Amino acid sequence: MGVFGLLGSGNLGNDGSLEAVLGYLRAEHPRAAVDALCGGPEVVASRYGIPATRLHWYRGEYRTASRLGAIAGKGLGKLVDVFRTAAWVRRHDVVIVPGMGVLEATLPLRPWGFPYSLFLLCASGRLLGTRVALVGVGAAPIRDRPTRALVRLSARLAAYRSYRDTLSRDAMRATGVDTARDGVYPDLAFALPTPSAAPSPGTVCVGVMDFHGGNDDRARAEEIHRRYLDGTTAFVRALVADGRTVRLLTGDACDASVVEAILDAVDSPLVTASAAASLADLMKEMAAADTVVATRYHNLVCALKAGTPTLALSYAAKSDALMERMGLGAYCHPARDVDADRLLDQFRSLEKHAAETRRTLADRNEEAARQLDRQFADLTTTLFPSSPSTRPSTARRENR
Template sequence: MTPVRVGVFGLLGSGNVGNDGSLEAILGYLRAEHPEAVVDALCGGPESVTARFGIPATRLHWYRGEYRTASRAGAVVGKGVGKLVDAYRTAAWVRRHDVVIVPGMGVLEATLPLRPWGFPYALFLLCASGRLLGTPVALVSVGAAPIRERATRTLVRWSARLAAYRSYRDSQSREALRSMGVDTVRDEVYPDLAFALPTPPRSEPSGTPGTVCVGVMAFHGGNDDRARAEEIHRRYLDGTIRFVRALVEEGRPVRLLTGDAADLVVVDAILEAVDSPLVTAAATSSLADLMKEMAAADSAVAVRYHNLICALRSGTPVVALSYAAKSDALMEAMGLGAFRHPARAVDPDRLLQQFRALERQAAELRRTLAERDAAAVRRLRRQFADLTTAVFPRTGRSPIRQEV
């Protein structure tokens, strides 16, 4: 049997644990259902991906300063030349594969600051190369959101149109693509790929108030908030500091969690401002690490999307500091829609009230989370079965068994 050559693509290995968790989930699926597959990656941090996951990896961009501001003539020329070189490099990489998978991530959204000629252009090159060379590109459980900026919207729309397979992690994502002119009639909605990862055992509540996990983020608003990014960040940070200080005054231990290397500056700011031995920071490098921290806590407050998923999957009631529709959709789907708070306007007094209401209902919410999590896991298995049928070459293997 000729091995199936599978490529995975995205901002993987770049310090975002949510993105790497999506890769981990896809690799688990491939190893279980396509063990003959030969897998490699085109990604943001190839050294990190190879070291952690044991697969060969190639750098996504030829120009290493792609995501730094080009303030000098040499940098501007380097970026321009890099766009041309990347077109060739991407096509050559795609040509070597039978299937290319983009595992989860918000690849069709701009809910955080994003330049069109960065990742959106790279994704367009991938999908266009796949269509031209006959290699199916699968966008699997991806996130999408309406995009106002014309160039980014155009690149995202054409990337989606050129992909051979699309599925979304929530209905809002599918609707966003439809509103941008993509035919989504045959596209399905499945849970985020993180629901395919194993969960740790949960610590039993002690009966006395315990640790609160607070997931933080270097949050400056979205793509449309650049003019007031610092104002948004200051309001988010001040509100979070005041909330953490209120918990400490009640004697509650607080565990600070991150989801990206960029978040460490926020951790440092909170530790300096509150200055209490009750506030500690966890060293986490994977979704498994985050889930262990969440499982050991009584409750949580979090802003990053995959911090929320880790709390929900661990059975830990959580208040979402929501900055995008994806967080709202996730909380509604898991039965915690009442426990959302705007990340752009953190009101520590109101947040504390929501947090106390969350803890009063904790026992009931844990039961709800267990039921919703089991249903999401079953749906994700159906997603993998559909993916095998849709884009993998016929190998004589039986389809994945679906649970009822």
């Protein structure tokens, strides 16, 4: 059994999806030997206790190649990875890609980066008879033709697909992928344990992101980032003026620069930065807060899972869909155009309805847990048909 993706690379949401799938495998298939082909093998091996192999042969894969040697190294790496990926896939009966937005380009993405790696995985699986499962993944319309082609081929070659929202399934259907048998379930991170945390009255968690727009916004990336940073900083400053304690959270290693910029601009002991190193740590912080305002998708998932009233600084349709699904569709604000005054009005409205919101989230979280039970039962039936499972075998895919 293999798991595949940009895991252990600093993105806490990706690692949370891995943790959820490992929890399922250890509970339902404890004899399965699991290893990973991933972005951060040292982190995955030490944190999750499974053997892990580096995703790319060329170690400078994610550094900009400007010198001839680096360009040649990247090019050679693409060829070597064909054989490395196939050799790894061949050792497995099943490979799971756990969640993540592997079929989207809502953030800057090059076709020869992860889309190429995913295509190698799915093509190798089809050629070598290894079942590749895209489990609870995100998808979105992609304008760039090479990226769209690789994503479409990867999806078609996979033996199993399920999505974290109907927008994702619709996006794949629009590319020509037959999604008639593909299921839709809540994000895998909703399967993680809900933390118990000591309350910290009056605290507002603000989840920030090194946001520069999407794949089609490269020409305006710095302008988009500046507007996002200025608006978010003004909002934090307004919270401090009201005497509120603010806890800055991240979801990826690259977000640290945004935290530092806000701390420099809002020089107040009321503003502190979290050192959370996992999705579980983030969830604990959010469970202890009165309110959460967050940008990254899995920051939102953590806050909603914790049952804390949440306002989304939405950078993609997936964030809006998640908030709508959890009953908080009215509390979305565009990350590309953060208006601190309007955001503060939405924030105050959310706090006014906090008790009602917490009840709504409790109900939606119970339903999400039931749906994810069906997701894992479906996965067992499809990928491990001869393996006994403690989950109901009659479970059907959600929202077919």
